[in-house]
Structures are given as structure tokens and as C-alpha cells.
Amino acid sequence: MKNVLKYLIEQSLDCLYANDKDLLERKVAERDITHRFAHYFENNIAGTIVAEYNVDCEYNRDGYGIKQVNGNYVYPDFILHKRGCNDNNILIVYLYLVN
DSSP states (O other), X not given: OHHHHHHHHHHHHHHHHHHOHHXXXXXOXXXXXXXXXXXXXXXXXXXXXXXXXXXXXXXXXXXXXXXEETTEEOOOSEEEEOTTOSTTEEEEEOOOOOO
């Protein structure tokens, strides 16, 4: 699973750099970059072992409360998970853009 996630992240970043370089150069809002990255990630998961999971941006609810990882509340920029459950948080990403 770890290698698949690493590959998907790399592929999605490659797509982001190739297709949205102008957004990066213009230093648009982190939220815009996060959403583009999530879009590419979601496209790239088709046919992989994580294809059954959901990709969401700035999503921190499990249907009843705030998402938790190891008992800590999380407010991710991007999450790969099964909606409505805290037991299937596969990947949680916080993006930090450096100027």
C-alpha cells in the first residue's frame, strides 16, 4: 500500500507541475493548488488498490464528528478515506507552499 500511495503522490505532483505550472508561478492560494492536486490524485487512483476510497479536500467530518487520527482531531487539506468512518483514513495531506 505504501508504495502505491508514494507512486500516486509522485504521479499527481507530476501532473500538477506539468498542467498547472502557471498557478504555482503566480503563487495562487494554497486552497487552489490543493484542489488541483486532489483532482489529479483522484484521476490517478482508478484501477489501483485504493480506487474504492474517497478523495476530499478540506474535509474533516466522519458523518457525526470531526475526523480523528490516533485520537487527535485533523483538519486536512486533502484526505483519502472512506466517508462516514474514522477507521479508514488512508492518507492525510497538509500542503505547505514555500515562496
